[in-house]
Amino acid sequence: MKQRAELTLDRSIVGTRIRRRRRELGLSQTELARRLEISPSYMNLIEWNKRQIAGTLLRKTAIALDLELADIDSTSENRLLEALDEISHLPSLGALNIEDDQAGEFIGRFPGWARAVAALARSEHDATALAQALSDRLSNDPFLGETVHRMLTRIAAIRSAAEILTAYQDMTTAQRDRFYAIVDEESRILSGVGEALAAYLDKADEPTSTLTPIDEVEAMFDANENRFEAIESSVPKIRHRLGETQQLPRQEGARKLVVEYLRPVITEIIGLHPQIETNAARDRAQNALIDYGVSAVLMPLADFEHQAATHHYDIEALADIYAVEIEAVCLRLTALPRGRNTPQFGYYRANAAGSMIRIVGHEDLTFPRYAPACPLWVLFRAQQSPEAVIRQRALFPSGARFVFVARARNTGPTGFGKPRHYVTDMLAMTENDARHTVYAPDPSALVEEVGPSCRLCPRQNCDHRVEDPLAD
Amino acid sequence: MKKRILLAEDEPNIVESLQFLLERADFDVSVENDGHLALKAALEETPDVLILDVMLPGLDGYEILRRVRTDRRSQDLPVLMLTAKGQREDREMAIEGGVDIFMTKPFANTDIIKAVTELADRPRP
Numbered sequence: 021m022k023q024r025a026e027l028t029l030d031r032s033i034v035g036t037r038i039r040r041r042r043r044e045l046g047l048s049q050t051e052l053a054r055r056l057e058i059s060p061s062y063m064n065l066i067e068w069n070k071r072q073i074a075g076t077l078l079r080k081t082a083i084a085l086d087l088e089l090a091d092i093d094s095t096s097e098n099r100l101l102e103a104l105d106e107i108s109h110l111p112s113l114g115a116l117n118i119e120d121d122q123a124g125e126f127i128g129r130f131p132g133w134a135r136a137v138a139a140l141a142r143s144e145h146d147a148t149a150l151a152q153a154l155s156d157r158l159s160n161d162p163f164l165g166e167t168v169h170r171m172l173t174r175i176a177a178i179r180s181a182a183e184i185l186t187a188y189q190d191m192t193t194a195q196r197d198r199f200y201a202i203v204d205e206e207s208r209i210l211s212g213v214g215e216a217l218a219a220y221l222d223k224a225d226e227p228t229s230t231l232t233p234i235d236e237v238e239a240m241f242d243a244n245e246n247r248f249e250a251i252e253s254s255v256p257k258i259r260h261r262l263g264e265t266q267q268l269p270r271q272e273g274a275r276k277l278v279v280e281y282l283r284p285v286i287t288e289i290i291g292l293h294p295q296i297e298t299n300a301a302r303d304r305a306q307n308a309l310i311d312y313g314v315s316a317v318l319m320p321l322a323d324f325e326h327q328a329a330t331h332h333y334d335i336e337a338l339a340d341i342y343a344v345e346i347e348a349v350c351l352r353l354t355a356l357p358r359g360r361n362t363p364q365f366g367y368y369r370a371n372a373a374g375s376m377i378r379i380v381g382h383e384d385l386t387f388p389r390y391a392p393a394c395p396l397w398v399l400f401r402a403q404q405s406p407e408a409v410i411r412q413r414a415l416f417p418s419g420a421r422f423v424f425v426a427r428a429r430n431t432g433p434t435g436f437g438k439p440r441h442y443v444t445d446m447l448a449m450t451e452n453d454a455r456h457t458v459y460a461p462d463p464s465a466l467v468e469e470v471g472p473s474c475r476l477c478p479r480q481n482c483d484h485r486v487e488d489p490l491a492d
Numbered sequence: 493m494k495k496r497i498l499l500a501e502d503e504p505n506i507v508e509s510l511q512f513l514l515e516r517a518d519f520d521v522s523v524e525n526d527g528h529l530a531l532k533a534a535l536e537e538t539p540d541v542l543i544l545d546v547m548l549p550g551l552d553g554y555e556i557l558r559r560v561r562t563d564r565r566s567q568d569l570p571v572l573m574l575t576a577k578g579q580r581e582d583r584e585m586a587i588e589g590g591v592d593i594f595m596t597k598p599f600a601n602t603d604i605i606k607a608v609t610e611l612a613d614r615p616r617p
Contacts, residue, residue: 172578
């Protein structure tokens with residue numbers, strides 16, 4: 021496998037754009053340097069992306085080249101650069117020897133082509149995720165498994181009875197009538213099972229359909245980028261009442277307020293979301309939104325946003341500041357408005373059996389819903405060191421780099437001789453986003469090769485593989 | 493003397509067909525449709541062949557197989573597992589558990605009679 025050069029996100033392609041624009045205007049490098057009051061050699065270094073350019077000099081350059089600042093500011097290009105860097109390190113493209121050190125030059129000279137390559141990669145990523153969801157559904161969906169079992173059983177009964185009717189001509193009339201009756205009865209049952217299966221698959225064909233109550237609730241959160249403005253705007257009207265519940269622990273007091281005053285808001289939110297189709301999902305959505313409301317009462321969004329940035333998104337520090345549990349902080353972090361320097365977080369909660377019990381997904385992280393995830397995720401390892409916050413630097417086969425932060429906690433009563441029942445909370449963020457947090461990995465920190473799940477993972481030599489990949 | 497077959501199966505229509513077929517093939521058939529009762533019969537009545545469904549109420553076929561193989565009275569009992577759960581892992585689990593023949597539903601009548609006859613005629617220690 022090709023050795024991956026450390027991606028420098030600040031590596032700018034501004035220089036390439038300046039060079040191209042200067043040439044369009046027919047200016048020499050020396051002339052532009054003179055206008056900017058810098059040396060020609062420094063201008064040369066900037067144009068070949070060997071020196072960063074920012075602040076006043078960047079603004080002066082934009083004016084000298086008759087451009088808007090946004091035209092040469094590299095924020096969007098840096099994202100494109102990151103995407104192309106990931107693409108250049110996809111294992112499936114390893115044999116192509118992609119010139120990964122030329123990505124900046126490529127974006128600067130051919131921005132349209134660069135965006136097209138990134139868009140195609142995104143499309144491939146989405147198609148792979150869909151294939152995984154369908155594959156997982158086929159192999160792990162309990163309804164399908166049960167239905168196939170019922171169909172095969174009915175078919176077995178019909179086939180055996182039909183063969184008896186054909187092969188044994190010497191049966192009594194009563195016996196013959198009995199086997200005809202079996203064929204008739206089993207055929208009717210089989211028809212019903214088949215119809216139920218058709219209706220189920222018809223629903224599953226809808227690309228946005230959601231199949232379990234957990235999925236329905238997650239879809240509702242996705243549709244709102246994990247933030248519910250109706251609750252946020254209602255909370256200031258009730259927060260002052262927190263003092264009225266002083267006889268209760270803080271969290272319980274907040275819950276009492278939310279249940280008492282925000283139920284109509286919550287009911288309205290659920291009613292407005294077509295993603296919530298079933299009664300089971302309605303109950304789950306209500307509980308999830310009550311939890312959300314409790315977090316909103318205890319961690320007011322604007323203040324939380326400020327404190328989170330100040331403390332570099334340190335979940336333990338934030339839990340101390342607001343006197344709440346770490347999982348509440350994790351969930352609140354997923355609700356932060358997405359901004360230029362605000363990391364995007366995903367939240368995952370798993371029990372000791374490895375089952376996912378809460379997901380507020382990260383849009384760039386493929387997560388199997390109906391099959392086990394990769395066991396190498398720290399999410400499944402944190403229970404070896406309960407209560408400790410553990411960081412993992414994870415490299416996916418696609419080249420995507422994530423930082424996972426996990427902590428296992430006991431959920432049951434404690435006491436000598438009592439069994440511990442741990443669940444693990446995990447935050448996920450891209451390595452790029454992690455730079456804004458206390459969890460930013462040192463460049464020399466161990467990078468662990470993980471996957472989404474065995475079915476989608478191309479790492480053939482992984483010692484932990486339990487299923488064959490979808491495509492060899 | 494007729495060979496005795498214990499049929500552990502809870503689908504009544506399949507039981508009816510298999511009972512008819514086996515009796516026509518000159519076997520003596522007894523039926524249990526509950527896992528616990530099937531295990532009891534396998535251990536105490538020492539049939540010549542056990543036909544074992546996987547999805548039985550009370551105790552599933554794999555657990556019955558495990559207990560049959562660990563009991564001195566039945567450790568050599570020929571077992572034919574008959575199931576609609578025919579995925580590779582089901583087959584592997586059955587073979588690891590010590591099943592003699594693994595057959596999936598739907599089955600051909602001739603195949604099942606042939607398999608049971610082979611097991612019934614197999615010399616036992």
